[in-house]
Amino acid sequence: MKKLNLKELRNSNFKEMYYPLLCNAEISNEKLIKLLKIAIVFLSADDDYLKKLGYKIILLYGNKTGDYIPLYDVSLNLGYIPVSKLIERKMGKELFGGTFFKEFQAAFQETFRKNSTYLSFGQQELNSNFKKPNSNESFAVIAPTSFGKSELITSTLDEDKNICIVVPTKALLAQTKKRIMNSESYAKGRKIVTHHEMYNLGDRNFIAVLTQERLVRLLQYDKSLAFDIAFIDEAHNLLDNTGRNHLLATAIMMLKNRSASVRVHFLTPFLLEANNLKVKFTSFSLKSLRIDEYIKTERVHVCDFRENGDKQLKLYDPFLNEFTDLKQEKTYENYLDLLIDKSGNKNIIYVNAPKDIQSFALELAERLPEIQDFEINKAIESIADFLDVNYSLLKCMKNGVIYHHGAVPDNVKLYIENLFSSCRDLKYIVTNTTLLEGVNIPADKLFLKSGKVGKTKHLTAAQLKNLIGRVCRFKEVFDESSGNLKLLEPEVFFLGSDCYTKKKPKSLPDFIKDRLKIDKKLKEKAENLLLENSDRTEDNKLERDKLEDFLENVEPNITGRRDGNYAATEVGKLCFQHNILEFDIVENEVAIQTVVDDLRANNYVALSSNELIELMNNLFFKFIPSNSKDRVILRLKEKDKARDFYAMFFEKKMANPSYKQMIASFVFHWNKTLERKKNEAFVYVGRWGDSNRGAGGYYKDWVNLWGKSDAVKVNLAIVRIKEEQEFVSYMLMKFVEVINDLSLINGDTYLKIKFSTSDPYKILLIRNGFSSSLSTLLINKYKEYLSINLVNNTVTIKPGLYDKMKEYRESEILIHEVTYIA
Structure with missing residues (x-):
């Protein structure tokens, strides 16, 4: 007998019986029984897609009729224990009436229990394979959302090792830290590093929760630091050929270069081929742990x-x-x-x-x-x-x-x-x-x-x-x-x-x-040029060479090349150290170093934000090529007004204003511009713009504030402040860091531009993930509820802070932040 498959099913009259059930339309009991019989046939088929369709029919039947006994049997057989347990709770004795078989089934399901939840067979198998005794393997864990990838991280916390979790965004740092602190495996008091500047030389048995930028900086700071276990969250991002993912690949290479035995685990909800995640210049086996259970059917x-x-x-x-x-x-x-x-x-x-x-x-x-x-x-x-x-x-x-x-x-x-x-x-x-x-x-x-x-x-x-x-x-x-x-x-x-x-x-x-389409043959490509499976072509040779030069300067001898371009000057080495890739460092480092030497000869130190921006322009922006694809950074090279804006932004940041004060400042500045220009006042707002300023440009990065209400201006200010903060943090601060390392900026000015304060206690809180607003409030009003260790770079919150902040009616936003961080 010829085996049935989806292609043949699509050309049959099956849909005439199936569609009324699918669409929740009227359908006779006779047809429902036929569909149940067909579902049993599908579940017994060799074709995995037909098995999934069989399960779907059983689920649709249960939800339409309220008869969940077929679904109970099928979910038990498929290992979908959470489904069978939910049916038990809903139906109780209706299933088996308290028979021995019911007790037997209950005992079987208890073997899938983990604390207060029940795992599916796939989840249990994933946990079992991941935690095999003495396993030194690296895994690519490919499982849909909700299947417990995060629990794999917390399952390693009881090991006496240095553990690193790399997350794709700063917003996930606090969430991941919170999940770790709330897990049963976490030992209270164990140091969790969420910023590279929280780390002390000699720290051991600590947990690092970092973005790729912060991890690379940490590894550069301590050339001997090695991790035992590393998790790469949302690892599918690594496939894309972007600057941040080049940095992520760099971080993985550095981890393996420091310790050949480090276990690097990649966590992702989707991936076709685990080997696509392998980075260049490393050698490690990567085993795939995949869950392909079809429990939900959308x-x-x-x-x-x-x-x-x-x-x-x-x-x-x-x-x-x-x-x-x-x-x-x-x-x-x-x-x-x-x-x-x-x-x-x-x-x-x-x-x-x-x-x-x-x-x-x-x-x-x-x-x-x-x-x-x-x-x-x-x-x-x-x-x-x-x-x-x-x-x-x-x-x-x-x-x-x-x-x-x-x-x-x-x-x-x-x-x-x-x-x-x-x-x-x-x-x-x-x-x-x-x-x-x-x-x-x-x-x-x-x-x-x-x-x-x-x-x-x-x-x-x-x-x-x-x-x-x-x-x-x-x-x-x-x-x-x-x-x-x-x-x-x-x-x-x-x-x-x-x-x-x-x-x-x-x-x-x-x-x-x-x-x-359930049987669609999907495609996947490793586009990141630092991945083993990426294409090597003449078209991308220049970009590959630049990336490998960067790698060699960040972690010498990591590529095994002997013909790399190495920075020869102090400023060149610092540019590589701070991940400055906006211009060719080796080509321009001598010219930049000459400017640095002249400044030092005259004992120059930047004291104000205006002086700092001008210094950044002379040392860096002027060397950015005019064909750069980064339009925002290019504006700093070409436009005096753009530099004036960031000088003003730095000045405001140094004063440590609240967000509310920053909004008022932006609106006040725009209103002053309107007074001067009367019927036309264009301001640059990036993706929030609706005009190209009449200059014939392609990008609508501008907005004419004339006739705009204060409410419109306020909302523009809120989004622009947030985006400018991100731009300063991710882009401009690396230039400031180089200038600071060259001792060309006043120490107090540097701290205030970076942290909006020079107070070491507030800085420590900010490094530990507290917002600037919360740090200021806690140090100024609630310092007795904080246990601060400036030497160890740690802070803990004492009991009673939440109640006291409630008593004094502090901002609910800041109170929630305390509960999230504590």
Whole structure:
């Protein structure tokens, strides 16, 4: 007998029986029984896709009829123990009536218990293989969201070793540290380093939670430092050929160069080939640990409201790779009608660009009723006091909506993430790919208004599946009190609109088919030129040589090359040490060193922000090539006004203003510009712009403030301050660090530009992950609740601080930050 496969099934009349069940339409008991029999056949097939389809039919049947006995049997056989345990809790004695068989099944399931949760067979096998005794292997752990990759990190904490966790963003430092401190394996008092300057020479048995930039700096600071275990979180990022991922590959090479026995574990929700993560100039075996369990089966809908769209709600099936019209559904005039009607208790709405995120959140909020909720009103009051009463987020919150993107101030972002999780009346979060990198929030439905990610690319199949995995997380699905089997069918809606989806993708159904077809042969390429499997071509030879020169200067002899270009001057070596790649260091180092020597001969030291910016220009910016692709850094070379702005920004930073004061300063400065220029005042705002300033340029980086309300200016100020802080931190500070190492800046000026203070106690708190605002408040008012060790670079919070801050009615945002960090 010929074996059945999906291709043949798609050409059969199976869909006539299957679609009524899939679409939750009327279906006879006779057909339901037939479908159950077919599902059993599929589950017994050799084809893995048919097995998954068999499970899906059983799940759909249970959720439609309320008869979960078939699903109970199947989930036990497949090792989906969390599913079978939830059915047990829901049905109780209805399953077996207290028989011996019931007791036997219960005992079997207890072998999958871990603390208060139950693991699936795949999760248990992953844990078992990862923690094999005396295992010195490195693993690529490939498992969907919710499958417990984070628990693998905490499982190693009881080992007496130096452990490093590399996270992709600064925002994840505090979250990862918090997870470690809350784990049972963490020994209270063990040092956790989240900034390279927290490390002391000789530290041992410590945990480092760092971005790749901070890890490279740490390894450069202590040339003898080695780690025993390293975790690379969101490791799929390593495949991309970007500056930050070159630095991540560099960090991995340095880890292996320091200790050949270091175990490097790569954690990712998606990856086709583990060997694609292998970096050059290292040798280590990489074993793949993969979970491919099909416990959730999403219901994917599409409705195109664009000018040429049919406005018909359709349901997609990834097995048959077809859409079917949901004719029993009512029709919708616009995407907001559909979104509001189909929304669940908690909803993620994906919109690509931060500017569009805010405009859509406001558009949605205007369609929703205002909410009277004590917690929301208190939060609105706190954020208004911390930032400004005109912040558009507050308008959204009044109607149950928040937005979340990279230009929301960090401590406000932490605060609203927690608020969204805990407050029932906050139902909608509008966000972008910031959600793909480790942010965990409860949600039961996902709406996508765009298929793009960044300026030019579309969501890949892996990124889309990762985003879908963020809804109906196992924590919510299998919760002991509120668990719901219907959450195993997370609902996803693609909504086309002229405002947000625009013209691409041209066909939403084709976009979905290309990414979600169950048997689609996906492709993956190691584009990062520092990976073993990357292509070596004549076109990329120059870039490869530059990267290898950088490696040799950062970690000598790491590549084994003998013909590398090494820095010969003090300033050249410092530029490599601080990861300055904006110009050719070796080519320009002698000219820069000549300027440095002349300054030293005249005992020059920069005392002010204006002097510092001018010094940065003379030493660095003037050497940036005019064809640089980094338009922002190029402006510092070419535009006096750009340098004047950053001199002003440094000056404000040195005064340690609150965020509220910074907003007022920006708006005041813009209003002064308006007074001078009357009917036209263009200011540079980057991606928040709507004009090219009439200069015929391609990029709309500018906005004309004439006629703009104070509320518009306030909201522009909030996002621009956050983005400028990031630019200063990631880009400009490395130039300042070189100048400081050359002793060409006043020590007090340097500290105030870097930390907004020269107070060693406040600096220590900032290095330990406290925001500048919280550090100032705690040192000025609550120092007795802090245990500070300046020698060891550590700080701990004593009991009673939270209650005392509540008593004195401090900002709820800063109080939450304390609970998050402590």
